[in-house]
Amino acid sequence: GLSSGTGMVVIFDSETLKEVSRLPGGVFPDGIAYDPVEQRVFVSDELGSAVTVIDARNNRPLARIKMAGQVGNVQFDRATGKVYAPLQTRNVLAVIDPIKNIFVTDIPLAGCRHPHGLAIAAGTAVGYVACDGNDVLAIVDLEAKRIMGSRPIAHDPDVLAMDPDMKRQYIASESGNMSTLDVTNPGVPVPLGDIFVGEDAHAVAVDPSSHRLYFALASVKGKAVLRVLSPRTAH
DSSP: OEETTTTEEEEEOTTTOOEEEEEEOOSSEEEEEEETTTTEEEEEETTTTEEEEEETTTTEEEEEEEOSSOBOOOEEETTTTEEEEEETTTTEEEEEETTTTEEEEEEEOTTOOSEEEEEEETTTTEEEEEETTTTEEEEEETTTTEEEEEEEOSSSEEEEEEETTTTEEEEEETTSEEEEEEOSSTTSOEEEEEEEOOTTOOOEEEOTTTOOEEEEEEEETTEEEEEEEOOTTOO
């Protein structure tokens, strides 16, 4: 887990839910990704303009990769064997080598302003980047390192989550609206519409078994709540 307020990466035991360790995550840790091949955790330090690498086998820091701009979310892609992170102050998608723990190259994101959210369609090398500066979803061919197209999405997008079985890509936003796209054809996502979830419902998680969507809302009538949505097509 991440604690952006303290700049720490907090590690829990998945069975007891007890805290195991705390590691420095940088100035403002924002996104987290796991590489199951190298067994490494990558944490994007948004305001620190870096990516912190942690060895998941012993919960020890391995490296801190300096990036040339503020870093948004971070994701590992098994198809290309690389780690990706949007640099929101440069409008590019950075490519990281998870073995050498070094920056490799940038993928220009033409037509995308302030890229922050990121998701990757499993097994396809197709990435989706949420651009909160102009409310579009950029579709990126990670193998060819080029933009394939874009789609309009709800205002001020933030966290992305995908339901692989239902072929749905969900995009939560700071405005409280959520966009849904059909990604049956990963390179040509089809918008299915937007709905209002709640004030500041900018983070979403999906249960791939029940297909339910979970939103942590900071204040509903003065109380923090977990809002749960169930898609109509889920069985």
